[in-house]
Amino acid sequence: MSEPTLLVRDLHLFFKGYSGLVEVLHGISLHINRGERVALVGESGSGKSVTARIILGLLQMTSTARIRGQVVFEGLDFATLSPSQHRSLRGTRMSMVFQDPTSSLNPVYPISEQFHEVLKRGMPGITRADADRRAAGLLSDCSIADPERVLASYTFQLSGGMNQRVMIAMALANEPSLLIADEPGTALDVTVQAQTLRLMRELSVQHNTAVLFISHNLGVVREFADRVYVIYKGRIVEHGRTADLFDDPRHPYTRALMRAIPRITGGGIPQIEDASESYLAPLVVHEGCGEPGGPA
Numbered sequence: 368m369s370e371p372t373l374l375v376r377d378l379h380l381f382f383k384g385y386s387g388l389v390e391v392l393h394g395i396s397l398h399i400n401r402g403e404r405v406a407l408v409g410e411s412g413s414g415k416s417v418t419a420r421i422i423l424g425l426l427q428m429t430s431t432a433r434i435r436g437q438v439v440f441e442g443l444d445f446a447t448l449s450p451s452q453h454r455s456l457r458g459t460r461m462s463m464v465f466q467d468p469t470s471s472l473n474p475v476y477p478i479s480e481q482f483h484e485v486l487k488r489g490m491p492g493i494t495r496a497d498a499d500r501r502a503a504g505l506l507s508d509c510s511i512a513d514p515e516r517v518l519a520s521y522t523f524q525l526s527g528g529m530n531q532r533v534m535i536a537m538a539l540a541n542e543p544s545l546l547i548a549d550e551p552g553t554a555l556d557v558t559v560q561a562q563t564l565r566l567m568r569e570l571s572v573q574h575n576t577a578v579l580f581i582s583h584n585l586g587v588v589r590e591f592a593d594r595v596y597v598i599y600k601g602r603i604v605e606h607g608r609t610a611d612l613f614d615d616p617r618h619p620y621t622r623a624l625m626r627a628i629p630r631i632t633g634g635g636i637p638q639i640e641d642a643s644e645s646y647l648a649p650l651v652v653h654e655g656c657g658e659p660g661g662p663a
């Protein structure tokens with residue numbers, strides 16, 4: 368049985384508040400096998416982004432956060448890594464695609480210079496000319512027809528959809544084994560979001576890159592993910608292969624989330640109005656999904 372790319376075991380997160388510690392994650396466990404696309408889906412405030420920030424090693428640096436549990440990435444237990452070892456993983460072995468490309472692209476430098484900076488993380492001695500060549504190839508892989516023009520541009524000279532592709536190309540520049548995608552494209556229009564997901568899916572297959580896809584929207588997840596974890600108030604409530612979970616949703620919260628799928632894709636963020644006691648029902652795991660490293 369091969370080792371999973373990512374293993375998260377019994378993860379708890381507390382934030383320090385005025386009246387003591389507030390628990391935000393109540394023992395999350397999940398895994399992602401090599402090249403697998405896995406979705407973490409739940410309503411706003413359920414704990415998706417904080418889970419991603421822990422996997423990226425970002426929350427560990429926050430003085431108000433207390434973290435308990437195990438995160439193992441490519442066999443490396445985070446508990447044994449120094450902050451600098453952790454930092455060196457980001458942008459190389461694991462990277463991130465955000466909702467809004469302008470939040471991660473720098474408006475002051477041309478795209479080519481930003482690619483050079485990113486590529487230097489994985490290949491410290493890379494020359495500007497080699498970086499440009501590699502960046503042009505990456506942009507072509509992301510269906511950009513005129514990479515030289517894009518490389519010479521600043522973000523404000525490019526459309527939202529184009530910036531989104533640039534961000535994906537940069538995220539894949541150092542051939543990460545894990546890409547974390549937080550609702551990519553939702554800050555843009557529905558067409559761009561659909562194109563972004565199609566592109567990410569193709570690239571993940573092509574490069575055998577595992578993806579943790581974070582979303583509010585089960586409808587979008589269905590098109591993209593191999594497996595789904597449903598999260599509610601800091602707890603995983605259901606976990607299964609995408610087809611199994613959609614064909615036979617068993618947890619009351621998953622069913623409520625399914626009823627909230629917007630009829631027209633992109634018709635808004637579903638919010639579950641009536642928080643019910645039944646949503647705290649025990650975790651449901653569909654067949655064949657319990658074993659990390661097992662068949663995807």
Ligand SMILES: Nc1ncnc2c1ncn2[C@@H]1O[C@H](COP(=O)(O)OP(=O)(O)OP(=O)(O)O)[C@@H](O)[C@H]1O
Nearest residue numbers: 382391409410411412413414415416417418431583
């Ligand atoms: N720095 C922080 N300090 C205190 N509480 C926080 C902090 N960051 C997040 N939280 C709380 O943790 C919980 C989970 O937040 P998180 O951002 O992970 O939700 P989410 O599922 O990603 O929501 P969204 O889909 O809206 O991004 C929320 O209750 C949020 O208020």
